[in-house]
Amino acid sequence: MTMILPHIERLPGYAQGEQPPDGTQAIRLNLNESSYPPSPEVVKALQSIPEETLRRYPDAKCDKLRTALAKHYGVREEQTFCSNGSSEIISLVMKVFIGPHGKLAIPDPSFPLYHSVAASYQAECIGIPTRDDFSIDVEQLIHSGAQAVVLVNPNAPTGLLLPIEDVERLVREFAGLVILDEAYIDFAKTDESAVALIARYSNLLVIRTFSKAYALCGARIGYCFGNEKLIAALEKGKDVYNVDAISRELALAALKDHNYMKTTTDAIKRTRDRFSRQLASQGFIVVPSHTNFLLCKPPARSGCPTAEELYDTLMKQNIYVRYYKNPRLRDYLRITIGTDAEMDAVLMALGQILEQNGKKCDE
Template structure:
């Protein structure tokens, strides 16, 4: 007898990038991790955390962290919810606000976890195709017959950014729920966040994470901002004690050092732009990115498929992301590391082009 629910039984699990065997030698530029450590404030908080916090339950409301985020974005703490990474927030989104048989429109391609979680909650996904250059048509989204729209901005895995004015036009013109995932917004050169709009638009939710610019992906903490009634639904649907005490303390410490975060993000942008130019010089087609990664198509005359490029790089302990998915099979997504790491990547790409090992 099969005890698994039928819709779960046929579901393909979300697939993350491969984990390197040699962690010391490997260049991990396939998971969009920060190439830099967290702020010294975070490391100090980690070192000075008393052991006795471990035998006490964490604050289930994440009161201090919520208030710190509310202060940063000049909203009320009731408009902020903190979760165990964006993955928990996405699960709560479908559990509490979208649910079974309701329709959610998502531009394609985008962050695949949304479609995976939607299937697990039996929500219907409407894939909204992007243009040939992967740009998103807001008018097309406004015309969709859906209960909710999910927009990742800047988008993953394309790296493309929609200006805040276009996202605002979507949120004001659509009657249903609009979810804007701004996981990579700290890497954008200008402020294109729509967080200020949550003060007046009751249908808008904005997701953020500490995993990228704050370099806390191992800590697993994300947050969502929106109307208090939407945030209260997340509170009702969450698990008890879902965000541990240590994570809350580390996130608070990270928030205190905004200058460090901004400096790290600026360094990533600088390396990203230089690396993109080098890729183009090698014959790669590079899509303009406003994130901590680039999406690119290898040179056609290399006679190697994108998957083969991935394998050749992996032989040298360089891990980049390959997606076996429509419109992405001929492309690579490459996260941005340090200048030294990206120099090594360029050297190896040149060697592959020259058919050298």
């Protein structure tokens, strides 16, 4: 007799990116981690945390960080929520706003965690196909018939950005809740954040994270902005003391050193654009990216390796990139932007693989 709920037992689970074995010297370009370390101010904050911080419960609402975030983004504290990574907010959205047998619409392809979490709460996640070029059809999302819509912007894993005017149209015309996931917005070529829209629309929740641009994946700090009623509902649904005392201090230090974040994200964007051009020169089709990764399709010449074959070959060389079996993505690789040296190593490896297959490739 099993004690596991049937719908949980049936779940395939979220397909995470491969992790190299401990001690392996590898180039990790499959999890969209930052290629730069956190701000030196974060390191200082970590080294200065007193022992009392470890034995005392933190304040339940993460007040200091909430205040700092509200000030930084020009919103009110009552419109701000802090979480154990943005993944906690995704779970809370299902728990608080969607519920069992509820319906959530999301472009396809997009961040698959939303599908996994929805299924764990017995909600239905409806995939709305993107166009052939992966651009998002706002009209279909508006008329999806779901009670909520998720828009990851820039989208993952495509890297494409939906312009702010289209985002606002979605929020204005959709009858339910719009969850806007801006995990990668700091890597966009233009400022298209929708945080300011929460002042005009009560049905908008904007999710952000310290994992990407601020290089704090390991600290697990997320946050979001929305109407006061939405934020109050999240507070009711969350676990008590959901953000640990150490992580919130690191996030505060990172936020205060905004100039460092801007410097590193600008550097990543330069490397991304250079790497994109170099991939194209090798015959890859590269989807224009506003993120810290690229979605690219290997050369389609007869006899050349497929995306899956390239993935396997790179893995054997301890170069970790991402491959999806999703029908829309199986011809593509997603490659996180690392340091210039790491991207040069990837280009060299790809060039050698393609050259070795050159005898089979019909130019």
